[in-house]
Amino acid sequence: MKYKYILKKVIGVFLIINGELILVFYLANVTAPNPAAVWAGPEASPAQVQLVTQLYHLDSPWYVQLYYYMINFYTGNWGISPVYQTPVISLIEQYLPITLQLAIIALILKLILEIPLGVISALRPNGFADNMIKVSYTIARSFPSFLIAIALLFAFSYILHILPSSYPIDPIIALNERKFGITIGENTYNIWLIDNMPILNSILTLDLNAFISSIAHTILPSLSLVLFGFGGIVRLVRNTMVEVLQMDFIKTARSKGLKERSVIMRHALKNSLLPIITISAIIFSGLMQGSLIVETIFNYYGLGYYLAQSILNFDTPSIIAGTVIITAIVLMSNLVADILYTYSDPRVREAI
């Protein structure tokens, strides 16, 4: 039964990714008056346009184009960026890990900051702390992400001078950075995912300098992602916990003489944390999207920065590949959250 449920979800994800591929294909190849110009970039020479037309079979009927487009996508042939003149897939390999690292750090920070606030709110609904948090939530929701990022940039980088304002790691340190590799026999294998994650790489190669530098460069971008859309988890934890605190087993726990601390932490909080699995996936999606703005402002060379530059330069192959890859990651994280939720909630587990 469970496998059937998971299989159904996996097929759903597969269909949605294909749906997006077809939608983007329709926009770029069918609605555009001149698809070759879209794929070759606005500054392409006639020779380049001709090359691109041949490369993507743009002179064939649309279903042939769609066929080659899908085949190309699944074989990792995502086109050539007209701006960088390199295959898009190698650019994504280089930039994606940095954004993943940033988004994961931001998610962890968000959980660490917001769950305690939710608990504080729930302990006294409509009390002073609850109301203050509610007000700040309403206001924070109206802040555009770039204003938050600019404010942090000013405060910590330009006025206090304590944190660097750009790059994922100090460029000078990055130059003589060792790359982590696994040695089997005589060959050393590098893993691109780790190679391009400065923090993880510096931990694995035991490079203290690089570690400190990459952490310092990551604080501001991740903090702006944390503040962007702040309060979603707070509100969720608060509402669930208010409900849980009124349940019978809490009364039982109190009446058998448990300390209040233990009632809150062990009984109430543990039961309020389940919905966080689901909302974490939604928030992760927001963080991946927020990275476009945050990485542009902090010159943090990740996928968000690359995608933002592609949009500014009308680099369509990169925009398409970047959009689809982020959608795929977001959908995968939703899938994982769904499965985790199913396994951790006995009520849901029994129901399927």
Next chain:
Amino acid sequence: MRINYVLNNYSLSIGIFIIALFLLLSFISFLDLKLLTSWDPNELMFQYSNLPPSPSHIFGTDQDGRDVFSRVLAALPTDISIPFIVAGLSVIIGSAVGIVAGYFGGIVDETLMRITDLFLAFPSILLALAIASILGQANLNDRLYYSEIALVVVGWPVYSRLVRGQVLQLKGMPFIMLARASGLGSISIIRRHVIPNVLPLILVYVTLDMGTVILIYSILSFFGLGVLPPSPDLGRMVYDGLSSLPENWWSSVFPAIIITLMALGFSLTGEGLRDLMDRRLGYR
């Protein structure tokens, strides 16, 4: 508590005041910008570049010597009309889908809801950016319309979900059954009984959504997918000002603050309306 009291009682009036102020300003600016400021928003005057805020340039000047305040005012008519256009179109499309799906049920409902789910599953800001940039590349002059289309594409599914849920609830109620028993046709029932009952909730959501639309549009405009330069656009002004940070902060910070205020106006109004509705219905 006091803060709660203030929030519940004044958020509606503060929100409406902010929206009205912006509407008034953008209306005057649309009629004649000269009534509000004597500076030309598009004239390049390099001798005045990067002046700090002062009585004659309230928001300072940007790197090309243009007065930021007059550019903000000139950008207002477009930027304030976008949430109305986008949210309006999204509501019409989304509610139509939701009402049809919820009212007729069965295979219609199944199909329409699968399509809605498909669109809900996409990361919305990213999809809007992709649509607007791919379409906008083909025809640079129409970028603004393509951005609006992109925002509607990501905006409608929320309404269709919401309205369908409401219609499903309504459908089981006695007065709808009575209407059907008295021989009223489906279309008349939808028009006379379903729509008026769904409307208040939609109104609350539209107002909240308009704040979100402002923020997402500001991101599109930040990446140059809005109004074609040199005409001013708030998001684009923030991006253009980034290169002159930190010394000349005013050319990007003031437009960003204006965006925040507009979004805040809509979300305060929405929260206030929701509160009002909850109280009417006796939830609180």
